[in-house]
Amino acid sequence: MRAAMNHRPQASLVHVMEELGGTLLEVVAGEVSADRTIEAVAIHDPRDEPEAPRNAIVLGVGLEQSDDVVQVLTRLGLSGAAGLVVRAPFAADDELRAAAHRAGVVLFSLSPGTTWAHLAGLFRALMTPGGPDDARPVTFGGILAGDLFAMANAIAALLEAPVTIEDRNSQLLAFSHAQESAAPRGRQLPPHYTRLLEETGVFQEISRSDDPVEVAPSSETADSRRTVMAVRAGDEVLGTIWVASPAPLSEEHVRVLRDSAKLVAMHMVWQRTDADVERRLRADQLRSVLDGGPTAAEAARRLGLREEPAVVLALSLHAPATDQLPHAALAAERKRVADAFSVHLLFAHPRSTVGLIGEVAYGVLPVTATTTDAEESAVRLANEFLTRVRSSQQPFIGIGSVVQETAQLPRSRSSADRALRVLRAGVAERQVARLEDVHAESLLLELAGSSRDVPSGPLARLMAYDDSHQASLVDTLRAWLDAMGDVTLASAAMFVHQNTFRYRLRRVAEVGRLDLDDPNARFAVQLQLRLLAITTER
Incomplete structure (x- = not known):
């Protein structure tokens, strides 16, 4: 391993998957436990000693063969590492899953198109214990992480066309300066036009395609051609990049748009992380207020x-x-x-x-x-x-x-x-x-x-009698108490004749040795019945 990058701990594995799971990382083998944390990032290098700091997340650069991964997992388990990341696609067999279980190391796969440097930067952000000011600025593609307006301007400069960036719900996130001045589509698609694109399958085509999709000009877009590129992290569509151009994009521009979409994905994932920092700070302050x-x-x-x-x-x-x-x-x-x-x-x-x-x-x-x-x-x-x-x-x-x-x-x-x-x-x-x-x-x-007492006294005797005689004396007592001693109401609730109910009630008093005229005895058995109902429902 190369020397671990210095970070101040810590982030739980649950928090890592909460932020990056389903987007950039998937669990291949092992179990993400609630009490496991990562406190350092290390990079696997087969030419160095395969050691990692305790609770490290290890970036398995170049690890592709299952046998190699099994060996690394075993060694990481001895050093107390928390996880190993390999490049997707990566399939786990029974031997590998068993190795991950024995080592106590979670094996993750990293979505294609995501660089190891970007992943390390995201891990660093998740392990920063305070606000963003506690860490050095992180950049993706030379742009401060999360600055989608700067990304829109950069893409617009490369494509020489106005650009907007939207989330997966077609909500505008950022636009280029060219878009602001020209505004051929008012910066954002009108809701009825968005529904039209959904109904005609355009959005489905965009979400399925790995390439930009052309949207024909219309009155809603001021007769301007639209080229749309899905922004993905793994299999999840995070949003879209819209480019307004009078003519189809050249092959070079298409390549630029594809590469830009990967960078935009990193910025959008970072925004989630940055928002979580604010969320944690607010929660800590609220905890202080409520405590x-x-x-x-x-x-x-x-x-x-x-x-x-x-x-x-x-x-x-x-x-x-x-x-x-x-x-x-x-x-x-x-x-x-x-x-x-x-x-x-x-x-x-x-x-x-x-x-x-x-x-x-x-x-x-x-x-x-x-x-x-x-x-x-x-x-x-x-x-x-x-x-x-x-x-x-x-x-x-x-x-x-x-x-x-x-x-x-x-x-x-x-x-x-x-x-x-x-x-x-x-x-x-x-x-x-x-x-x-x-x-x-x-x-x-x-x-x-606060009490571990089991039913005792009259109620215990009635329950034992019901179990051995397939009787319903407990139900009879409960119905009578719920009806506040009204035999008419209680017998109707039990669907029996009043005389039958009175006979069962006498058996309740005899078998349970319970004085139904004593208010303290009634309260005691009614309390036990309510406690029994609550513990049973739980």
Whole structure:
């Protein structure tokens, strides 16, 4: 190995896959664990000693044969390296997967068209623990990373034609100076023309093609010919480059456009990383506010929070048993939903803020109405969000209590957390709740969590009798208690005659040795029944 490049740690492998997975990197073998980090980048050189610093990510330049990769994985495992990157396409056989498992090293493949230098730069950015000012400027193609306007100008100069860069949703990201002055398409396609291109299959052709696609002139583009190049990172289409020209592009210009698309892809991936730095900083500041303490006031000021009434909302995703996502995919989904939640709250109030802290996205929403109206408004806002967001994971939102100043936000967060815990436990058939809506369930959950007692006394005797006699005395008791002693209602709920129900109720008292006239005995057995229901549902 060549000497490792000096970086300040650290980035988790989950975070690496969250940012670059599906775009530049794919897992070939090994498992991305939540607690594994990378702290250095090393380059494999077969002529040097194959050693790497502990927790290094190793760039396997030139590694193509499976046998060679197996040997390198084994040696990297001894040194405690975290991962090895090889150039795609690379297929893993059983021997290689077993070697990666034994070594505890994750094998990644790097998408074609991505340079090793660019990948190393992205790793460096992910391992920078603070804001962008903590690292030296990173450039791609001589242009400061993420500066798409400079890229548009550079491409326009090379092609001698106006250029725009759009994301995959046809939203304008950047345009060249020539485009600004000429503006033959108003910088961005009109929505109805975008739909026309979708309906006629033009966008599908662009996304499938590795070459530029010509779009015929129309009244929407001021009779200007359009050449469109998809911007890809791996198999993912990140966006498009649009070139306006009176004549078809020459072969040399087509080559320039292809090469430019690779650079634009790196800048767009970097923007994701740069946005994540801002996201982490905001989350750290919000954590300080919600935890309270001496740094809370300064963190609130940096977030733009004022001394005004506010409420905390806590959002979490619940993975159905049939759709458990890998760590990296689940982390990416949490971030996507949290970003959508942030936009939703900003529409409701411009001073709202959202941060992803652990597995929960917390939002602070300033309010102006009375306490009751403000909480109900927050519930409506949360329900509106759930009707709009689409996710393979089920989202839940706990609504905190309204507080009058930022110093009280930890109290609002606590009540939001307690409501969210009830929702995630599945003991309330809803996705949004205030603590007062589920207060009893919250208390029962806390009691169940602090107690390991199994049913005892009358309830234990009734459960044992039901098991051995295929009876339903426990259900009879539960129905009677739920009906507050009304035999008519309880027998209807059990679909039996009232006389039959009265007979079963006498058997409940006899078998359980339970005095149904004693309010303390009724409360004790009813509490056990509720705790039993909660622990069963969890």
